[in-house]
Amino acid sequence: MVVINWLPMLIEGLRLTLIVGVLVIVFATLIGLAGGITLLWGPRVARLLVRAYVDFIRGIPVLVLIFAVYYIPSGFGASIDAPTAAILALSVFAGAQISEIVRGGIGSLPAGQLEAAKGIGLTSLQRFRLIILPLSLPRMMPPWANTVVEIIKGTALASLIGVTEFLYQTQAAVGTTFDPIPFYFLAAAVYFILGIGLSQIAAVVERRYRYLEY
Amino acid sequence: MIEVEGIHKTYGTREVLRGVDLHVEPRAALVVLGPSGSGKSTLLRCVAALEPFEAGRVTIDGEQIGYREDGGRRKRLPEGTLAHQRSEIGMVFQSFNLFPHMTALQNVMLGLVHVRKQPKDVARATAMEWLARVGLGDRGDAFPAQLSGGQQQRVAIARACATKPKVVLLDEVTSALDPELVGEVLKVIKDLSLAGVTMLVVTHEVLFAREVAHEVVFIDEGAIVESGTPDDILTNPRTERFQAFLKRYSNVSMRTS
Numbered sequence: 001m002v003v004i005n006w007l008p009m010l011i012e013g014l015r016l017t018l019i020v021g022v023l024v025i026v027f028a029t030l031i032g033l034a035g036g037i038t039l040l041w042g043p044r045v046a047r048l049l050v051r052a053y054v055d056f057i058r059g060i061p062v063l064v065l066i067f068a069v070y071y072i073p074s075g076f077g078a079s080i081d082a083p084t085a086a087i088l089a090l091s092v093f094a095g096a097q098i099s100e101i102v103r104g105g106i107g108s109l110p111a112g113q114l115e116a117a118k119g120i121g122l123t124s125l126q127r128f129r130l131i132i133l134p135l136s137l138p139r140m141m142p143p144w145a146n147t148v149v150e151i152i153k154g155t156a157l158a159s160l161i162g163v164t165e166f167l168y169q170t171q172a173a174v175g176t177t178f179d180p181i182p183f184y185f186l187a188a189a190v191y192f193i194l195g196i197g198l199s200q201i202a203a204v205v206e207r208r209y210r211y212l213e214y
Numbered sequence: 215m216i217e218v219e220g221i222h223k224t225y226g227t228r229e230v231l232r233g234v235d236l237h238v239e240p241r242a243a244l245v246v247l248g249p250s251g252s253g254k255s256t257l258l259r260c261v262a263a264l265e266p267f268e269a270g271r272v273t274i275d276g277e278q279i280g281y282r283e284d285g286g287r288r289k290r291l292p293e294g295t296l297a298h299q300r301s302e303i304g305m306v307f308q309s310f311n312l313f314p315h316m317t318a319l320q321n322v323m324l325g326l327v328h329v330r331k332q333p334k335d336v337a338r339a340t341a342m343e344w345l346a347r348v349g350l351g352d353r354g355d356a357f358p359a360q361l362s363g364g365q366q367q368r369v370a371i372a373r374a375c376a377t378k379p380k381v382v383l384l385d386e387v388t389s390a391l392d393p394e395l396v397g398e399v400l401k402v403i404k405d406l407s408l409a410g411v412t413m414l415v416v417t418h419e420v421l422f423a424r425e426v427a428h429e430v431v432f433i434d435e436g437a438i439v440e441s442g443t444p445d446d447i448l449t450n451p452r453t454e455r456f457q458a459f460l461k462r463y464s465n466v467s468m469r470t471s
Contacts, residue, residue: 110311112307112311115311116311116370119300119303119304119374120300120329120373121297122297123293123294123297124297126328130324
């Protein structure tokens, strides 16, 4: 079977997909935590800036963002390599979504429990660490897992600026063998398994914390 | 000792508190009665440094709560100072507000460990003592969701008292309970009162006021309408509004036995 011959390249591509994916998940989560916290408690100016960032990013297709980050620097005589551009664009994109997830997750906590935390005399930092974070993380888990799956699927777009990730290698194989069916089937199956796997992990974690719904 | 002088509080254009004065002697229990919407819960939240207010002063054992006066101008205290003041004020809420991710014991230990900075084993012993005192010595490992409303409220009372605050404020603590669970909570509060805890209690349990209050204040539409010793004003209410209130609420049952 032809696929076998291409396996080393496909695995190499998958490796890059996973590296890009994991880096984007980490960066986007950090951006999202900072963004969400700013939306909730930041000074007015910072809040407006983050709000503008979130609304702007949500309004444009992620592919446009990837092209913009990759091609615009060249207009100014600078350059950015393709994987970096893809990681940056996807992080900024998913970071906007996670900002909203963080804001919503914390914002939907029962006000009474936050008030009780105040009433005990905990400082704002203690309230965040001991009460707000442990109560809101399980709430953020399902939408965050959605975004993570989106990110993994989104890495495929990086092939369009020449990042040699999984879909790029798949297309290279198809372009040489003129045999699209097995390769695209394989690609679909791989993305599907990654997505389902991540959703399942998230579902397990969510069930583990179900008792917090109170 | 709690001293409240001329508190004014508005939400938008609505004046919720219109100059309220209170005075709670050390080791005494002041019960504030009033219909819903009378402003009594807001009053409690102002005293607890949970809510800003426009005018007036609250002092607890001589320390002004929530604000400082700076050359005639009144300034809200910074968050850190507020946190410290709140640690000297035990607050019990209508809806218990236990932390669902912690066991009953952990709920009670939280303030001891993180506010009072006690070593864990000392805090655990104190917390166990308090759980026993509210009749839940054997439920320390239960999560709030595994406890009945009355049990949750008793844990909340233990949580508020364990850090030995200067005063304890109770906000409608039995309103969210099934009638058959009210008695067990009121009994705990009565024991606290007998033990000499300084308390400010907001409620509409008239019979409870009669039993534990050293003084009763009746509030309506954000102002004090009547005040006096329970024996006096609960028996001989002077104003029509208080008479109507008593008539409406005195059939609310109480079982402290």
